[in-house]
Amino acid sequence: MIALITGATAGFGKATAELFAKNGWDIIICGRRKERLASMAAELSKKYNVKISELSFDVTQLDEVKNAIASITGSWKNIDLLVNNAGLAVGLSPIQTGEIDDWERMINTNIKGLLYMTRLVAPIMIENKKGHIVNIGSVAGKEVYPNGNIYCATKHAVDALNRAMRIDLVQHGIKVTSIAPGLAETEFALVRFKGDADRAKTVYNGIDPLKGEDIAEAIYWAATRPAHVNILDIVLTPAAQGNSTTVIRK
């Protein structure tokens, strides 16, 4: 079995690569940070005796995505699973003062990056007559929260695209699943607050957040159901989170 995972250099993607490798899957790991991809490939292939292929590209750059997918040849084209995971939040400001550059980054990565990947990988799956696409959404794609405006909008778009691509691809036997996590401790908050580690830590103050491994398990479970079963949508939060704005902190 072969999985292609975007955003595999950190957080959910990294944990997912590890769990699938542990279960004997060969994996195409993607991300911009080449050195991380190289060390992960060396570690996972040795630890689990699986094949790991590295593709370093920026999902927001259509030419880079096209070149990366075109470089997948031979048996690697037999992709069983695409995990559209690369994404980010940048900034947390009211709509009237938000940084437009931050908005562009979120829209380009979370929506356009996911679309480019899907547009280029789905035809390969159709040719193979099999495949499964897992889109990483968020509770921010189910509800909105103060100052979350553009990030929430991009994840609502992912939620809509998840449902839309399913009805387009069902005739080709391709499954489509959304995984929508709540608060999870990864590099996400550090990216959102542009490297401000102290502010990033406050996001997880007094709670036991989700970990990358929790999301990896949800993805793995959805990807390993029997052929006749498709999981449409998994929403998971830490036990301390009631919704985006109700978080019980000790």
Ligand SMILES: NC(=O)c1ccc[n+]([C@@H]2O[C@H](COP(=O)([O-])OP(=O)(O)OC[C@H]3O[C@@H](n4cnc5c(N)ncnc54)[C@H](OP(=O)(O)O)[C@@H]3O)[C@@H](O)[C@H]2O)c1
């Ligand atoms: N953590 C949370 O609380 C949370 C909750 C719900 C949903 N999510 C979603 O889960 C997904 C993964 O987030 P995470 O928490 O694992 O964050 P993370 O630890 O910051 O990891 C993000 C990954 O995305 C990749 N990435 C970002 N921009 C990219 C680009 N332009 N091109 C290629 N790769 C790019 C990064 O790799 P490089 O930097 O190496 O390119 C990295 O591997 C995102 O879609 C996020 O919106 C996160």
